[in-house]
Amino acid sequence: MKKYCIIGHPIAHSLSPSIYNRYFQAMNIEASYEARDLDPASFDEEVLGIIRGYDGFNITIPFKDKILQYLDLDRGAAEIGAVNCVFDGKGYNTDWIGFIRSLQGIELIPPVMVIGAGGAARAIVYGLYRMGIHDLHLMNRTQSKAEELSQSYSKRFGMKIYVHPFSALERMIKRAGTLINATSVGLKGEHFNVTPETFSDVRVLFDVIYTKTPLQRLAVRQGIKVVMNGRSMLYHQAVENLRIWGILKEDHFHRIFEEVTS
Numbered sequence: 001m002k003k004y005c006i007i008g009h010p011i012a013h014s015l016s017p018s019i020y021n022r023y024f025q026a027m028n029i030e031a032s033y034e035a036r037d038l039d040p041a042s043f044d045e046e047v048l049g050i051i052r053g054y055d056g057f058n059i060t061i062p063f064k065d066k067i068l069q070y071l072d073l074d075r076g077a078a079e080i081g082a083v084n085c086v087f088d089g090k091g092y093n094t095d096w097i098g099f100i101r102s103l104q105g106i107e108l109i110p111p112v113m114v115i116g117a118g119g120a121a122r123a124i125v126y127g128l129y130r131m132g133i134h135d136l137h138l139m140n141r142t143q144s145k146a147e148e149l150s151q152s153y154s155k156r157f158g159m160k161i162y163v164h165p166f167s168a169l170e171r172m173i174k175r176a177g178t179l180i181n182a183t184s185v186g187l188k189g190e191h192f193n194v195t196p197e198t199f200s201d202v203r204v205l206f207d208v209i210y211t212k213t214p215l216q217r218l219a220v221r222q223g224i225k226v227v228m229n230g231r232s233m234l235y236h237q238a239v240e241n242l243r244i245w246g247i248l249k250e251d252h253f254h255r256i257f258e259e260v261t262s
């Protein structure tokens with residue numbers, strides 16, 4: 001019996017156990033996938049046992065960077081500075097891969113503007129870099145985190161990331177060709193404090209939230225032609241996890257993912 005899990009804190013909201021357990025069942029794979037809520041205070045005591053005890057696992061907030069020191073890293077995880085998938089003592093980042101695969105065939109119209117500077121934003125900005133987009137605009141509620149992201153990526157990859165104060169949100173969205181929301185705003189139905197007309201010249205919207213949010217609805221009402229949510233990013237990162245763990249049959253997984261998430 002193989003054992004997989006996701007570790008995080010909190011973890012109750014995670015869709016991963018339903019998705020992977022349904023997949024294992026459908027594929028007759030003898031395996032289980034559990035959600036483990038780890039107390040951040042005991043992370044260092046527990047992490048080695050988890051690395052040894054599971055055939056593969058995922059990591060979410062707030063442990064994606066805490067685990068770096070315990071693993072060998074693949075290029076993406078090392079360059080982003082965050083791990084969300086582990087196999088055989090090695091840490092991977094599949095978020096950025098999920099992001100770029102979800103954009104296949106979609107042209108990102110410049111200027112590109114990203115909101116957010118947390119784990120999702122780091123993976124997305126890195127994905128943009130790997131897609132050849134080296135210039136972009138960044139805003140975050142806590143501006144210092146955006147400055148930090150900008151400085152580390154310009155030093156490491158030569159990206160030009162222009163940081164703007166959050167108070168300029170409306171003005172900056174008006175100038176964006178492509179707008180990417182990489183924050184958690186919308187997860188509970190919240191919306192940015194901007195007028196609907198703000199979006200009238202945006203051509204492409206990518207919202208990392210995988211459910212329908214007020215931002216996505218507004219974008220559709222404002223006539224933005226390409227409006228994407230995080231569902232396909234979630235799908236493609238899960239496909240990549242299964243590939244790394246050596247248990248991927250993509251057509252089956254696609255069907256299960258549709259069933260569980262729609």
Ligand code: ATR
Pocket residue numbers: 061115116117118119120121140141142143145182183184185
């Ligand atoms: P994730 O890994 O999903 O990116 P995270 O690292 O906790 O999660 O980052 C959450 C992001 O959402 C951050 O950019 C956060 O802004 P702060 O850095 O200022 O905390 C952003 N965020 C969360 N709630 C927000 C809100 N109400 N308004 C604006 N930004 C918000």
